[in-house]
Amino acid sequence: MIEVKNITVKIKKETILKDVSYIFEAGKIYGLRGRNGAGKTMFLRALAGLIRVSSGRIVVDGEVLGENIDFPPSLGLLIENNNLAPEFSLTKNLKLLSQIKKVATDDDIEQTIARVGLTTNDSRKVAKFSLGMKQRGAIAQALFEKPSLILLDEPTNAIDQKGVIQIRELLAEEAQRGATIILASHNLEDLTLLADKIIDLSDGEIVSDV
């Protein structure tokens, strides 16, 4: 469970998030909606610990971000760009990342690559991937350690129609497993089909949730 308590984020006097409070429960999918510049990405960054809040608290399973932990302990993250090292294959990318936490096995890596619809023994560098393949790879990166919190910024960008359906099924499975999923999207269909709750952000404030 993630409790967001009255967080405000200011960068150089500009207020990016204003007094945002929310409780995210395990096993649910939340959709973030809002116009360009509404603060969706910044909200995800704050939840990931990549930006410090100016006031308020983010509590992840009882631990306050920025106190004894800086990042949620079990997190899968995809923010804006694909963030994979272009000079390595996808498998190598995931293997290198898996060395940090050592919670995922080679099997987990292979399975996740297959689940996002890519071929498991593809030795090509990520640089040679198509845009949609990179995006699928980035989703695999966010999911392969079976994290309990999954933050995805526009995950279905650049993915073909069949792939979008595949990714939606995948996310539904992850939620069934008990993960909390928060995704920002401009794709209304993604949000209405997937999300248990849709949160509307406008100028850094939550204006409604349905």
Add this chain to the structure above:
Amino acid sequence: MVQITKYQIVICFILSTLFVIGQQLTHETPIYLMNQSTITYVQQIALLVSQLTPFILIVGWEERMQTGQGLNYFVRHKNRLQVMIKSYLHSTIIVIVTTFAIILSQIFLTKQTGIDYRWLGVICFYVMWHLLQRIVESYFSSVSGLAMMVGMIGFGLFVKTPILLPILFLFGRFSELNTCKTIIMLMIITGLYAGLGYIYRKKQVI
């Protein structure tokens, strides 16, 4: 993780060894430990190139950190301090490996029996320099860090006014290194690490 690749280490070794061999063919004293006021411009340029080698490698590595796996890499750690220590230790290692390559090839070529203790000062100097640059970079921008790095090298090599002597010591008068200065540098290094850690923890956006 990916930061230091095998290739980087190999490049470090080759470049520094080439540098030493080239230099050794013409001079007896290692160029780092020569009195700087007596070395020629050709030697200064050789020094410049060799000093740049480890830093260029580090910049390449940092780039990858930031543009490549940056965010995914960060959030898999417990806290920011852990990220900082890990990543800066890696780049410190590059600096040390390069200097060691120079020392080893120097010893090999001159068939020395012992290590000139002043080399320790050279290593400290590199590490210190690197940390200073990183602090500027984390605090302001990566461009300022790069500018500082290049500026320092040019400054240290080409400006020789007496007023600047104390600063020049920092910038490369290796010939005047001694135990006392090395200890001072070790203390400064510790302080710089603490400073970096502090900046990393306090930084709002990473």
